[in-house]
Amino acid sequence: MEKKPSLVLLVAFTLFIVGVIGTVILPYFDGEINEPTANAEARNYKVDSAEARGREVYIQNGCQTCHTQFVRSVQADINQNLGPATAGGDYKYDLPHLMGSNRTGPDLMWVGTRWNESWQRQHLIDPQSTSPGSIMPSFAYLSEQEMKDLIAYLMSLKPADAKPK
Amino acid sequence: MFSNEKNSAAKLWFVTAVFWLLLGMSLGLTTAIKQISPDFLNYQITTYGHIRSSHVMLVIYAWLSMAYVASMLYMIPKLARTTLYSEKLGNVSAVLYNIVMLEGFVSLLMGQTSVIEYGEFPVWVDVQVILVLVLVAHNIFKTIAQRQEKVLYVSIWYFLGSLLWLPLTYIIGNLPASWYPSGTEQALAGWFLGHNAIGLWMTTVGVGQIYYLLPKLTGRPLYSHELSMIGFWTIATFYVWNGPHHLMNGPVPGWILKAGIIPSLLLLIPVWTVFHNFFATMKGAWHKVKDDVTLRFVVAGSIFYLMACIQGPLQALPSVSSLVKFTHWTVGHAHMGPLGAFSFTSFAAGYYMIQQITGNEFWSKKLQEAHFWFSTIGFLLFSFSLWTAGIIQGFAWIEGKSFLDTVLMVRPYVIARAIGGTMLIAGQFLFAFNIYKTFKAKQSSVVSEGNAVATA
Numbered sequence: 001m002e003k004k005p006s007l008v009l010l011v012a013f014t015l016f017i018v019g020v021i022g023t024v025i026l027p028y029f030d031g032e033i034n035e036p037t038a039n040a041e042a043r044n045y046k047v048d049s050a051e052a053r054g055r056e057v058y059i060q061n062g063c064q065t066c067h068t069q070f071v072r073s074v075q076a077d078i079n080q081n082l083g084p085a086t087a088g089g090d091y092k093y094d095l096p097h098l099m100g101s102n103r104t105g106p107d108l109m110w111v112g113t114r115w116n117e118s119w120q121r122q123h124l125i126d127p128q129s130t131s132p133g134s135i136m137p138s139f140a141y142l143s144e145q146e147m148k149d150l151i152a153y154l155m156s157l158k159p160a161d162a163k164p165k
Numbered sequence: 166m167f168s169n170e171k172n173s174a175a176k177l178w179f180v181t182a183v184f185w186l187l188l189g190m191s192l193g194l195t196t197a198i199k200q201i202s203p204d205f206l207n208y209q210i211t212t213y214g215h216i217r218s219s220h221v222m223l224v225i226y227a228w229l230s231m232a233y234v235a236s237m238l239y240m241i242p243k244l245a246r247t248t249l250y251s252e253k254l255g256n257v258s259a260v261l262y263n264i265v266m267l268e269g270f271v272s273l274l275m276g277q278t279s280v281i282e283y284g285e286f287p288v289w290v291d292v293q294v295i296l297v298l299v300l301v302a303h304n305i306f307k308t309i310a311q312r313q314e315k316v317l318y319v320s321i322w323y324f325l326g327s328l329l330w331l332p333l334t335y336i337i338g339n340l341p342a343s344w345y346p347s348g349t350e351q352a353l354a355g356w357f358l359g360h361n362a363i364g365l366w367m368t369t370v371g372v373g374q375i376y377y378l379l380p381k382l383t384g385r386p387l388y389s390h391e392l393s394m395i396g397f398w399t400i401a402t403f404y405v406w407n408g409p410h411h412l413m414n415g416p417v418p419g420w421i422l423k424a425g426i427i428p429s430l431l432l433l434i435p436v437w438t439v440f441h442n443f444f445a446t447m448k449g450a451w452h453k454v455k456d457d458v459t460l461r462f463v464v465a466g467s468i469f470y471l472m473a474c475i476q477g478p479l480q481a482l483p484s485v486s487s488l489v490k491f492t493h494w495t496v497g498h499a500h501m502g503p504l505g506a507f508s509f510t511s512f513a514a515g516y517y518m519i520q521q522i523t524g525n526e527f528w529s530k531k532l533q534e535a536h537f538w539f540s541t542i543g544f545l546l547f548s549f550s551l552w553t554a555g556i557i558q559g560f561a562w563i564e565g566k567s568f569l570d571t572v573l574m575v576r577p578y579v580i581a582r583a584i585g586g587t588m589l590i591a592g593q594f595l596f597a598f599n600i601y602k603t604f605k606a607k608q609s610s611v612v613s614e615g616n617a618v619a620t621a
Contacts, residue, residue: 003315005306005325012326012401016333016365019405022424024337024354032418033349060276062214072414074487079565088416091348096280099352101411103491104200106568127203133573137203137213 033088038160040092045156054153057146058098061139068100069109069157083110084159105136112158120151167256171248172522174255178235179515180604181263183597185227186508190590192220197583201576210274218285219273225283225362226294227266229503230331232511233370234262234301237324239518240377241305244321245312250304258300265293281355283362284338291339295332302328319393323373326401330365334358349416357408363502364404368470371507372396372439374514375467379446381517382460383453388445396438403428403435410481413490422483429481436474443467458533459516465541466509473501488563493575493582494555497548504589505544512536512596519603525610528602532595539592547585554578 001007027033036044045052058064071077073085086109091097115123122129124147127136142150196217198205203213242249249255269286272278277287286294305328309321317325338358345351380387387393409417409425447464454461476498479485489495516533520526527533554575561571 002317005309005317005321008317008322008325009329012329015398015401016330016405020337020357023406023408023421024350024357027353027417027421028346028350030418030421033416034347036347059278059280061209061212062218062276062278064280065214065217068491070415070491072487074414076487076559076562080562080568081565086416088347088349088418091352091416094348095345095351096342097348097352097355098280099348099412099415101282101491102495104572131569134569135200135203135572137199137207139212141209141212 030088034092035089036092037087037089039087039090040094042158042160043090043156044093050149050152051156052153053146054149054151054156057142057150058153059096061142063108064098064100066102066104066136067106067108068103069094069107070099071107071109077107080106082107083113108154108157110157110159110162112155113162117151117155120154121147124150167253167260169252171252172239172518174249174252174259175235175239175518176522177256177259178231178238178262179518180600181259182228182231182235182511183515183593183600185223185231185266186593187590187597189220189223189228190586190593192216192223194583194586194590196220197579197586200579201583209276215274215276218278219270221283222269222273222285223266225367225503226269226286229367229508229511231259231262232508232515233327233366233374234259235518236374236377236511236514237305237328237370239514239522240320240374241308241324244314244318244377245309246314247308247312250307250311254300254304258297258304261293261300262297265290265297268293279339279342281338281351281358283359284335284355286339288339288341291335295335298328298332298335302332318376319387319390319397320373320377322394322397323369323376326397327366327369327373330361330369334361334365338362352412353408353417353421356411357405359411360408361405364400364407367503367507368404369397369400371466371470371510372400374507374510375439375443375463378459378463378510378513378517379443382457382463382513383446383450385446385448385450388442392438392442396435396442399431399435399438403431407432407481410486413481413486414483426481426483429478432474432478436471439467440471458530458537459513459520461537462509462513462516465537466506466513469501469505469509469544470507473498473506476501488559489555492555492558492562493551493578494559497551497555500544500548500551505548509540512540515596515600519600523603523607525603525607528599528606532599536592536596536599539588539595543585543588543590543592545585547582547589550578550581550585554582 071082071084071086119130124139126138127134195206199213238249238255269290272287272290273285278285279287335358338355342351345354376387376393406428407425409421410429413422454464480489480498516527557575558571561574
C-alpha cells in the first residue's frame with residue numbers, strides 16, 4: 001500500500017462512508033427524531049406568515065450566534081428555568097435548525113413564555129434599558145416591519161400546551 | 166499573467182493566506198471587543214453575528230486552508246521528487262479561491278448565512294468552494310501520479326486523505342436546508358461537518374506538516390514510519406464517528422451519543438502515535454529549539470495539539486459536557502486546534518517554505534522571535550481566560566444565578582481574552598511585515614545580480 005496512492009484513497013473513502021452511515025444516515029431511520037411533536041407542529045409556520053418572516057430576521061441578524069434553542073435535562077438548564085428539555089421531534093420543521101452552540105445570551109427555545117411584546121421591543125431597541133450591563137447589541141436599526149415580525153417569532157417560541165388554540 | 170515559475174503557486178497561496186490571517190483575526194478581535202462593549206461598530210453590516218460568522222469562516226477556510234494548500238503544493242513535489250503538475254493551474258486556482266472567499270465574506274456581512282457552524286457560507290458560495298478545491302486536488306493527484314519516488318512518505322498519506330475528505334465532508338454538511346428531513350437530522354449532518362472539518366482536514370494536513378517539518382528541522386529521520394501509519398488509519402477510522410458528541414445531552418437518541426463518545430476516547434490512539442513519534446524524533450535535538458524559531462513553532466503547535474486532544478475526549482463525556490457546554494470554555498477549546506496547534510504549524514511551514522523558495526534567511530530574526538512570543542503568550546492568555554470564564558459560568562448556571570449576573574461575573578476574563586487576542590494579532594502583523602521584507606530583499610538582490618551580470 002505504501003506505493004499505491006489509489007489504494008490509500010479507496011480505503012480512506014470506505015472508512016469515511018462507514019462513519020457517514022453510522023452518524024448521519026442511520027439516525028434517519030430513528031422515529032424519535034423524525035416524528036413531529038406537538039411543539040414541532042406549533043412551529044410549522046405558514047409560508048410568509050409574520051413568524052416565518054421573523055425567523056428570517058433572526059437568522060439574518062445572527063441572533064443564533066449568541067443564543068441557543070437547545071434545552072437539556074441537566075442541572076444547569078433545570079436551575080436556569082429554561083423550560084422543558086427539547087426532543088428530537090421538536091425540530092422537525094426547524095430548517096435551517098437554530099440549536100446553536102454558544103450561550104453568550106440565554107437559551108431562547110421557550111422565550112415566548114417569559115416576556116410580553118412590549119418588553120421584547122424595548123429590549124431589542126435598547127437592551128441595556130431592560131437589562132443593565134447586558135452585552136446584547138441594540139437592534140434599533142431594524143425596520144418597523146422587521147421588528148414586528150421578529151417579535152411575533154419570539155412570542156411564538158412556546159411549548160405547544162402553553163398556547164391558547 | 167499566470168506564472169509557470171517553480172513554487173510560484175505555493176508562494177501565491179501562502180502570501181494571500183496571510184492577508185486573510187490579518188483580516189480574519191481582526192474580525193475575531195472585533196467580536197471580542199463587542200462582548201465587552203456591545204455598541205462598538207454596531208451597524209447592520211457589522212452587527213455582532215455577521216462579524217463572528219465571518220471571523221470563523223475566514224480563519225478556517227481562507228487563512229488556514231490556504232496555508233494548507235500552499236504547504237501541500239510545496240511539500241508534495243519535494244516528497245515525490247518531481248515538479249508540481251501545473252504551476253499555472255495552481256496560480257489560477259489561488260486567484261479563484263481568493264475571489265470565492267471574498268464572495269463568502271461579503272455575503273455573510275449582508276446577512277446571507279446558511280447558519281450551520283463551519284458551513285455558514287450560502288449555498289451559491291459553497292458550490293464554488295468545492296469546484297476550486299477539486300481543481301487543487303486534481304493538480305496534486307496528478308503530481309503524485311508522476312512521482313519519481315515510489316514509496317509514499319507518511320505526509321503524503323495524510324495530504325491525500327485530507328484532499329479526499331474535505332470536499333465530501335463539506336458537501337454533507339452544506340446541502341440546502343430543505344433537503345434534510347428534519348432540523349435534528351440537519352444538526353447531525355452539520356456537526357459531521359463541524360467536527361470533521363477539524364478532524365479530517367485541519368488535523369490531518371497539520372499532522373502531515375509536522376511529519377514533514379520535524380525531520381527537516383532537526384536533521385533526524387522520523388522515528389517510526391509504522392507508528393505514523395497506525396496514527397493515520399486510526400484517525401481515518403474513528404474521527405468520522407465524532408460529530409454526535411456536539412449534541413451531547415441533547416435531542417438525539419442515546420445510541421447516537423454513545424456512537425460519538427466511544428470513538429472520541431479511541432482518538433487518544435492517533436494522538437499517542439503522533440506524540441511518541443514526536444518525542445522520539447526530537448530526542449537529542451531539543452537544543453535546536455532555542456535558536457530555531459521555525460522548529461519552536463512546530464514544537465509549540467504540537468504541544469497545543471496534545472492539549473486539545475486531551476480536552477476533546479473529556480468534553481465528550483456527558484458529565485463534563487453538562488458543565489462546560491455552551492460556555493466560554495467551548496470557545497477556548499475551539500481555538501486550540503485551528504489556532505494553537507495548526508496555525509502554529511502553518512507559521513512554521515511558512516517560515517520554512519519562504520526560506521527555501523527565496524534561498525535566503527528571513528529579513529529579521531528579532532521579528533521572528535517577537536512573532537513567536539506574541540503568538541504564544543497571547544494565545545495562552547486568551548485560552549486560559551476563556552477556560553476559567555467557562556468553568557465559572559458553568560457552575561453559576563448550575564447554582565441558578567440569573568443569566569445576566571453570570572455575564573457580568575466573567576467580564577474580567579472576557580477583557581483578558583481581548584488583551585490576549587490583541588497580542589496575538591500584533592504578532593501576526595510582525596509576521597506579515599517580515600515576509601514582505603524578505604521577498605523585497607530577494608527581489609532587489611535579484612535585480613542587483615542582474616545588473617552585475619549586465620555590466621560584466
